[in-house]
Amino acid sequence: MSIIKIRSLNTLVIIYFASLSCNSQEKFTKHVKNEKQLNVVLILLDDQGYDTSVDGTKGINTPVFDAFSKSGMRFTNSYASVPSCSPSRSSINTGMFPHANGHWRNTITPKLSDPDVFFGTESKTVDAVGVHEYIKTLPEILKENGFFTAITQKFHMSPPWKFPYSDRNPVHNNPKEYKKVIAEFIDKSGDQPFFFQANISPPHRNFDANMNEFPEFMADPNAITVPDYLPDTPLMRKDLSKYFGCIQLADACAGAIIETLKAKGVYENTLIIFTSDQGQPYHRAKASAYSEGLHVPFAVVGPNVSKANVSEALISHVDIMPTILDFLHLPIPETVQGKSLLPVFSGKEKSVNGRKYVFGEHxxxxxxxxxxxxxxxxxxxxxxxxxxxxxxxxxxxxxxxxxxxxxxxxxxxxxxxxxxxxxxxxxxxxxxxxxxxxxxxxxxxxxxxxxxxxxxxxxxxxxxxxxxxxxxxxxxxxxxxxxxxxxxxxxxxxx
Incomplete structure (x- = not known):
């Protein structure tokens, strides 16, 4: 064999092993990237007031929220910016109050099962009210920065093209289905970091629809305490027991989401916010400016979040967007009216930027x-x-x-x-x-x-x-x- 051939063979061997080394390095780098990759999941219940067992509500059992809050941080003074579904969700996704972002009432929007064309500028389902075009929404910013975004249960924000989620699924009240859907979302995200707005429909009315499908979650009418603003009568207790039962079902759905994040190995690198869009689905609560319509449960778990901590800091749903962007090291738009909660999450600060008041509207x-x-x-x-x-x-x-x-x-x-x-x-x-x-x-x-x-x-x-x-x-x-x-x-x- 000539010297030239030997050198050529040696070169091929070197190239081959170098290739193996590069592939290994690429896989290692990819692994490290995924290990450090930050994700966000917002678990958003529908119409649940400040009613959990850990917060002292009698006749209710919310083991998932209780355990979750004890492994992270729970807030006792968390307030939605508005007591109605659509404006609350748009407020969360703009970091702005409804009177400022333009989305001041509930709106007619596409269903998550509708085809893609319903979510673009050619949509046939567009309400006259919606977020102003010049305002950057959270899904828009995350899309621009390479995130995979997904939403469950319902859309309910306007106009639809201002909220460009990568994927949608109408799953709404079934714990087993939530496991399947969240796992699919994670798989679809691939190498991209992800943000899921995991909406859950209970305890929004109709209570009977949920309790007939999942009777095992029904609460005992005799074990509950009727709020003082409602009459303590058998009929009211029956209605409230169904509301509590729906909360227990929603808690199980949230548990399925959290369990899936753990099973998929992404829990440790994910900021998980667990709250509700507004308060109780009762008169003088929902769709009113009274506290029962705005006071909501709020707990958070994630990297650098203080554990087993309870905070009395005044926080608002307009703080969710800037908190998420701050956590992901992304710039916060000047239009945002809320503040990042990260300093409070870490335990370094007891209040949000020295905040003395929290505001809301209807x-x-x-x-x-x-x-x-x-x-x-x-x-x-x-x-x-x-x-x-x-x-x-x-x-x-x-x-x-x-x-x-x-x-x-x-x-x-x-x-x-x-x-x-x-x-x-x-x-x-x-x-x-x-x-x-x-x-x-x-x-x-x-x-x-x-x-x-x-x-x-x-x-x-x-x-x-x-x-x-x-x-x-x-x-x-x-x-x-x-x-x-x-x-x-x-x-x-x-x-």
Missing amino acids: NSHGPNPKEHYPSRIIFDGQFYFIKNLMPNKDYLLPADLSDVKGWNNRSYEATVNAQFTHPKQYNLLRLLESGRPAEELYDMKNDPYQLVNLAENEKYKAKKEELLKALILWRNETGDVADNPAKIKARQVSQ
Whole structure:
């Protein structure tokens, strides 16, 4: 064999082993990348108020949320920005309050089972109300940065092209199906980091549909405690027990999601936020500015999150987007009105950027003008102030808060029937529909269900003035012109 041939053979051998080395290095690098790759999962329940066993609610068992919060951090003062589904979800995905991002009421949107064309600019399902085009949404930013994004249960945000998820699946209440769907999402993400908005439909009404399908989660009507703003009657207990049962079903669905993340080996590198879009599906809660409509459970687990920690920090759903972007080391748009919660998650800070107040609002649940009742709220951790912008206007309760047909809501009927046995609760319902005062002030430590309005009490005058001043400042800073028709018209023309 000639020297040239020997050299050629040696060269081939060197190239071969170098190739093996490169492939091994590539696989190793890929492995290391995946190990360090950061992901986010937002578990979002539908209409669950601050009702979990770890938070002290009697007659309910939420083992998944309880264990999850103990392995991470739980917040006792977490508030949705608005008590209606669509604007709450758009608020989460823009980090902005509904009056600022343009998505101020529930909207008609495509179903997740609809074809792709329904989610583009040629969509046949587009509501007149939606997020302004100039605002960057969380799914848009993540898509631009190479993330695989997916959503379950329902879309409910407008316009659809502002929320470009990579994949969609309508799974909504079945724990076994959630395991399958989340596993498929992870597989489809491949080498991409991922973000899943894992929406779960319970405990949104109709309760009966869920309890008939999963009767094993039904709660005992005799074991629960009826909230003071509702009458304690057999019919109300029956309705509430179904609500609690749906919460227990939702807890199991969340457990299936968390279990799948662990089984797929991505749990340790994933920030998981576990909360609800708004509060209880009852009158004087959902679709109202009262605390029961905005106060929601909130727990988080993930890298650098303090363990077994309970925080009283005032946090808002507008903080979710900036927190996620901060966690992923991505820039936060200037339009965002919330703050990153990472310093609080780590235990380094006890409050969010020195925050003294949390804010919220209600505008209209649906497009019906009779459902329009704009209110603004401010809460300092003890005192809760509501400013009703149209106090002389009558208010029509949304159908799911009053109708038996279609929604099987028996709570409204139970309250009306209790006019003489529970006059306080009955009068609260009637006041909700007509005759609310312009200002309401409540001491949440001594009156958690907001039964006694202190707004005209001279003893609390200084506190009311303090909160009103801070509320006005917030409204000015965030461009809230809900009670100024001239400014609303001028803004619509400019946009």
